[in-house]
Each structure stands twice: as C-alpha cells, then as structure tokens.
Amino acid sequence: GQQVMQIPQYQHVQEGEDFTTYCNSSTTLSNIQWYKQRPGGHPVFLIQLVKSGEVKKQKRLTFQFGEAKKNSSLHITATQTTDVGTYFCAGRNNAGNMLTFGGGTRLMVKP
Amino acid sequence: EADIYQTPRYLVIGTGKKITLECSQTMGHDKMYWYQQDPGMELHLIHYSYGVNSTEKGDLSSESTVSRIRTEHFPLTLESARPSHTSQYLCASSLSYSPLHFGNGTRLTVT
Numbered sequence: 001g002q003q004v005m006q007i008p009q010y011q012h013v014q015e016g017e018d019f020t021t022y023c024n025s026s027t028t029l030s031n032i033q034w035y036k037q038r039p040g041g042h043p044v045f046l047i048q049l050v051k052s053g054e055v056k057k058q059k060r061l062t063f064q065f066g067e068a069k070k071n072s073s074l075h076i077t078a079t080q081t082t083d084v085g086t087y088f089c090a091g092r093n094n095a096g097n098m099l100t101f102g103g104g105t106r107l108m109v110k111p
Numbered sequence: 112e113a114d115i116y117q118t119p120r121y122l123v124i125g126t127g128k129k130i131t132l133e134c135s136q137t138m139g140h141d142k143m144y145w146y147q148q149d150p151g152m153e154l155h156l157i158h159y160s161y162g163v164n165s166t167e168k169g170d171l172s173s174e175s176t177v178s179r180i181r182t183e184h185f186p187l188t189l190e191s192a193r194p195s196h197t198s199q200y201l202c203a204s205s206l207s208y209s210p211l212h213f214g215n216g217t218r219l220t221v222t
Binding site: 013021039042090096101103106 | 126154155170208212215
C-alpha cells in the first residue's frame with residue numbers, strides 16, 4: 001500500500017535558524033497536504049499542493065511539490081518560538097480515495 | 112471555529128468499562144474519520160466513513176467500533192476498555208476529498 005515517509009523525526013533549532021522537513025511517498029500522489037499540530041492541540045490544515053513542481057508561500061513558510069509528485073518539502077525561514085509543533089504531510093493517492101499521513105516532524109525552537 | 116466537536120475532552124476510566132467517544136460536525140461534511148495518536152507521535156487511522164451507513168476499518172487494528180446513522184454524528188465505542196487503549200483519539204471530517212478538519216480530541220486513560 002501507499003507509504004509516506006517524513007524526515008527528520010525531530011529537529012531542534014535555535015530561534016532565527018531555518019528549518020526544513022521532507023516528505024517522500026512510495027507512489028505518485030494526486031496532491032499533498034501539510035498540517036501543523038501545536039503541543040497539546042490537534043492538527044490544523046496549512047496548505048495543499050496539486051501541481052507538479054508547485055511552490056507556495058505563506059509568510060516565512062515555503063512549500064514545494066516535487067516534479068514527479070512523489071515528494072514534498074516545507075521550509076521555514078528564521079524560525080520563531082511560535083513555530084514549535086509537529087508538522088505532518090499527508091499524501092492523497094491518484095485514485096483520490098486514500099489520504100496517508102507521514103509520521104510527522106517535531107520542531108523545537110530554543111529562544 | 113469549532114465546527115467539529117468531541118466529547119469528553121478527557122476521560123479516565125477503569126479496565127473493562129464500556130465507553131463511547133462522541134464526535135459531531137456541523138459543516139455537512141460527508142466523510143468522517145477517527146485517528147489514534149500517542150502524544151506527539153504518528154496519526155493512525157482506525158475508522159472512517161464516506162457517508163451515512165458506511166463505515167470501514169482503517170490501517171491500525173482497533174478493538175473499537177463506529178456507527179454513522181446521521182451525517183453529522185460519528186461515535187466511537189470501546190466495549191471493554193483496557194490500559195493499552197490509553198491514547199488520544201482525534202475525530203476529523205472532510206467535504207468529499209478536501210482537507211481534513213480535526214476536533215480537539217479525547218484524551219483517554221484506562222486504569
């Protein structure tokens with residue numbers, strides 16, 4: 001079945017440093033979604049990428065979808081303590097009926 | 112925007128008890144999901160429903176059962192709780208294959 005791997009599992013950064021999490025699927029995806037879960041909270045949808053090679057930005061966050069539509073990345077520029085949380089990618093299969101979450105990357109930011 | 116509601120928020124219960132975790136959404140979403148998540152860890156899909164009277168088991172084997180008699184309501188029942196069921200249970204919904212909206216979760220502790 002479809003597998004979505006996410007690395008790294010954990011990342012500690014100093015406030016102001018950049019951060020990147022990577023997501024890789026075993027199969028081609030129709031789209032990929034990113035979610036953020038704050039400590040003690042629930043996952044909240046951030047963005048969806050659909051097109052091959054697509055790049056989207058939300059303030060300091062940059063999301064990319066690979067040309068082959070099998071991988072994606074989330075890059076945060078100049079992290080802040082408010083960025084703390086776990087970031088999950090979720091890939092939808094080509095049939096559209098299955099959404100598979102990656103294992104998440106837990107980001108910790110030292111002030 | 113709490114359009115998806117889970118109750119109770121916290122539950123501590125003894126082994127062998129029957130429990131029902133409630134999930135309701137007011138968005139008219141056709142699809143609903145239950146995920147199990149240990150703190151800061153992966154999201155495991157345990158049940159999903161694509162509409163009224165439609166329920167399926169997810170990727171993670173679970174001793175729980177679900178029902179979908181009304182579009183807005185998707186309760187999860189454990190017939191006999193065990194300490195291994197201690198976890199957070201997250202309910203989510205979506206309109207067709209759009210991104211998921213998650214509830215605040217129920218933190219279950221079985222003693």
